[in-house]
Amino acid sequence: MRTGIGRQSGTAEPRPETSPPRSGAPAPRPRRRAGDLPVAMVFLLPAAVGFAAFYLWPALRTAYLSFTDYSLLAPPEWAGLDNYRRLLGDRLFWNSLKVTVEYVVINIGVQTIAALGMAVLMHRLTRSGLIRGVLLLPYLVANVVVALIWYTMLDAQLGIVNQALEWIGLDPVAFFGETSTAIPTIALVNVWRHVGYTALLLFAGLQAIPKTVYEAAATDGASEARMFWRITMPLLRPALALVLVLTVIGSFQIFDTVAVTTKGGPINATRVIYYYIYEQAFQRFNFGYAAAVCVALFAILAGLALLQLKLLRAGDSDLD
């Protein structure tokens, strides 16, 4: 154990987080003058244009549309707070929130713990690039393809997974078809796709923890478990907070897996909020109402992200 740690810290010291930024952003750093502003603007422009065209403007327009009655093919009509009033009394909206939260809890819960485990294993045991590549593989497959492959594999009558269950003497399970298993199934399929990617993000965070801390702990005879709870977790906190904020927001936006498999059913078991918005907007042409649901979702996500950042003190590190 001890030798393992020593070897690891010895070889890894001069690498990742220190060298790339230095070579990437060389000279202009120390001399920050007001005269740089026009140049800075030029560099910011491409991103700003993209932000304005693809985020800011659609967001503003969505906010406006949420106060209108808009069926897409006719011009929007001002409707005041009607859409929001309807939202409060819409059983399906609240159901979609409940279903989405259920998805996020399972998805993020399982994914974060599994990813953390994988990241720590990689950090403490192996530096193999091959293993890192393999972990990332599911993430390289398109969402829709992943969803369709699992959908076929999990079929109750013809799916290979249920064939395997039968061989070991279990009854087949209609994973996507039962109201009780549909959301957990979709959540776990997406865990499968994203866990490697999340693990790599956390792994990068782990590499920022100075090896000397571990060496000191090892010299003091600390166990691996104790080092995990006393060193890894506290020092990983800012990275973990960022990963959580990003994955939770991403998780709330679950759509494609539902769209290509259960389509909201059975009954309303998988009618997650984004699918509900899609149905209202593109199938029923209630763009005004769909926009109001979007705004509600935006408010919820913004609040959630703020809360997470506050609670996890993502802005400061315990390293300083």
Next chain:
Amino acid sequence: MRRITRLAAVATILPLALAGCGSGDDSGGGSGSAQAPEKTEISYWLWDSNQLPAYQACADAFHAANPEITVKISQFGWADYWTGLTTNLVSGNAPDVFTNHLNYYPEFAAKQQILPLDEFVAADGTKTDVYAPGLADLWVSADGKRYGLPKDFDTVAIFYNKKMLDDAGITEDQMKSLTWNPDDGGTYEKIIAHLTVDKNGKRGDEAGFDKKNVKVYGLGLDENNGAGVGQQMWSMYALSTGWQFTDKNPWGTKFQYDDPRFQKTIAWWRGLIDKGYMPSLAIARSGTSVNDGFGAGKYALSTNGSWMINTYYGYDKVEVGTAPTPVGPSGKRATIYNGLADSIYAGTKHKDQAWRWVKYLASADCQKTVGDKAVVFPAIPEALTVAEEKFKAKGIDISAFTVQIHENTTSLFPITDHASDIGAVMGPAMDAVLSFEAEPSSLSKANDEVNALFQ
């Protein structure tokens, strides 16, 4: 180019005049020289990939006859098709001509996104009575305007696995004279029960049948419940009781999902799940489609539409036959009779060319070309004969689908406003009943929600 713009400007004021002068202009150019300067490309959309080769052949023939017009065909899957079409209508980039569906056209017509064809029809003297009876009228909206010319039609029948029928000792003649009622299911339910086989080889109507471990279900359950229409799922049963979707069709404003005949039908249908003759909703929804389940030998019978013929007959090592849907309590069979048509986008820059393409699509020439590929049933009877023969050459007898037209037992697809909202109410409501989380009587409440849309 400038001339087209000018023409388009005139078109907004005098569509009739344009239809007349435009076609004279174009035919002059066509006969004059092959390199006429006014070349136009019109776009055409359809959703069925099986039909793409047939319509490409039509487009080629059309281009050969009208060298100045090129038709560019795009094909999208059913779901993407309607989302794509809607967003393109909004952004003003919709295709000049597109395949339209009875479920969608009322909304497009009401929002003035598709062009009434009456003036073109009148100017050219196009006949609208050359199609199978009733098809052309489907495309006349509540305001009396015509929004499409028929291209094909579809009906529903029963696909069966011949080997399973043989093994069960059921003859194909028996299949042709099935009866059904919502109380005991008639001879239809008897053969479904007999065709169901459990893991121990016991049939559904034998003592000791294990309904928890079924190997082959007598009847397949579609992965979609058909929401409020149930075209190939339950409509053929419900309609054979004498029940109708709406107070009148087309353009009904009151749905009748609260009718005891409808609710008894649904109760019987889901009863098949309870008896172990049909898979549960959960199984049907768990991954593969009903037709793939049939192809894999999981179902002995499967009700589906005529547009699926080539899919069902295309499965490897499965010998397939078809039978008409059973005769119901009304003494008649029933099936929904649904027709597709081509519509012109109201914002098209080439109204005249688009109309000529629509006219060609609706002509015997193009429909015979389509019939020749044996993929769908063309709307013009003489083209249907061509298709019939081509299907026969492939070993497919389509009489199970056409018999109901000859016997006049078809019912129109319910054409109403608010189709997508109705689907959003009825889809989950039917799901709840089929998964035994609600009773069929709960459909009365759904019916109230549906009818409230028309208030």
